Amino acid sequence: MAHVGTRLSAPRKVAVIGAGWAGCAAAAELAATGVPVTLLEASDELGGRARRLPLELAGHWHMLDNGQHLLLGAYSETAALFERLNVAFDTVVERRPFELHYPDGFRLQAPRLPAPWHLAAALIAARGLGLSDRAAMIALLRALKKSNWDIGSDRSTTEWLFERKQTPQVVRRVWRPLALAALNTPLDRASAQIFANVLRDSLGATGAASEIWLPRADLSALLPDAVESYVVAHGGEVRRDARVDRIERKDRFHLHLRNESERTIDVDAVVYAAAPTHL
Numbered sequence: 219m220a221h222v223g224t225r226l227s228a229p230r231k232v233a234v235i236g237a238g239w240a241g242c243a244a245a246a247e248l249a250a251t252g253v254p255v256t257l258l259e260a261s262d263e264l265g266g267r268a269r270r271l272p273l274e275l276a277g278h279w280h281m282l283d284n285g286q287h288l289l290l291g292a293y294s295e296t297a298a299l300f301e302r303l304n305v306a307f308d309t310v311v312e313r314r315p316f317e318l319h320y321p322d323g324f325r326l327q328a329p330r331l332p333a334p335w336h337l338a339a340a341l342i343a344a345r346g347l348g349l350s351d352r353a354a355m356i357a358l359l360r361a362l363k364k365s366n367w368d369i370g371s372d373r374s375t376t377e378w379l380f381e382r383k384q385t386p387q388v389v390r391r392v393w394r395p396l397a398l399a400a401l402n403t404p405l406d407r408a409s410a411q412i413f414a415n416v417l418r419d420s421l422g423a424t425g426a427a428s429e430i431w432l433p434r435a436d437l438s439a440l441l442p443d444a445v446e447s448y449v450v451a452h453g454g455e456v457r458r459d460a461r462v463d464r465i466e467r468k469d470r471f472h473l474h475l476r477n478e479s480e481r482t483i484d485v486d487a488v489v490y491a492a493a494p495t496h497l
Contacts, residue, residue, distance in 0.1 A: 230254070232486065234248070241257060249453075255454040256456075284437070290420045312431070328428055354388050358379075362422065374410060470484045
């Protein structure tokens with residue numbers, strides 16, 4: 219509303235349901251504008267599908283990453299969020315040119331060249347891709363650019379890649395790992411349009427947009443831990459094991475919680491950032 223010149227009074231208190239990366243981003247944005255925010259997470263760890271996971275093996279505990287292990291240079295809003303949290307970006311991620319490298323010698327690496335030459339050079343120098351594989355990739359990217367990156371009616375990425383006559387080698391070695399890393403979803407359940415958007419903003423954009431950002435720490439330490447510290451420092455609170463069973467709207471929103479001594483939270487506004495299936 220600020221963009222159209224309308225001045226509104228800020229809500230006195232806001233609850234964000236779900237502390238995945240979307241909920242963390244919403245909580246940080248609210249805290250930055252001075253709104254008291256309560257971030258509610260049903261599990262005992264923040265981060266949703268991209269977080270640390272403790273695993274016990276032979277009596278020893280190990281911290282593993284659960285979910286997305288890769289960020290791309292196109293994720294400008296993620297980089298802006300790190301800046302808002304006062305996190306030194308290059309201390310938490312390592313920037314590399316786009317590269318897919320397998321132990322058997324397969325390699326696709328983009329040099330630091332302006333687009334689209336970085337991708338052209340990568341395809342020319344690729345190891346493990348035949349002429350039909352390279353032609354299929356080029357045809358797909360050209361068709362996407364011609365359609366302004368709109369695939370029409372949405373369907374699974376698996377179905378869409380089959381329709382676009384992508385070879386098994388390209389799907390297995392290029393599209394599948396890129397989709398898993400960027401969308402954190404198997405191809406047969408991933409939206410083809412969202413994957414096309416990822417290709418538009420990464421391989422189809424500038425050379426810097428296709429960079430790979432590798433986390434230097436576990437996924438919880440990368441973002442959710444920093445968000446928690448930021449929210450608390452700005453007068454908000456973060457609650458784990460706080461599952462919301464139902465919401466009632468009267469004069470305010472009444473959130474009924476499970477597994478909490480305080481069973482009800484009253485707020486003026488709610489941001490729902492959990493999975494649609496729970497809504």
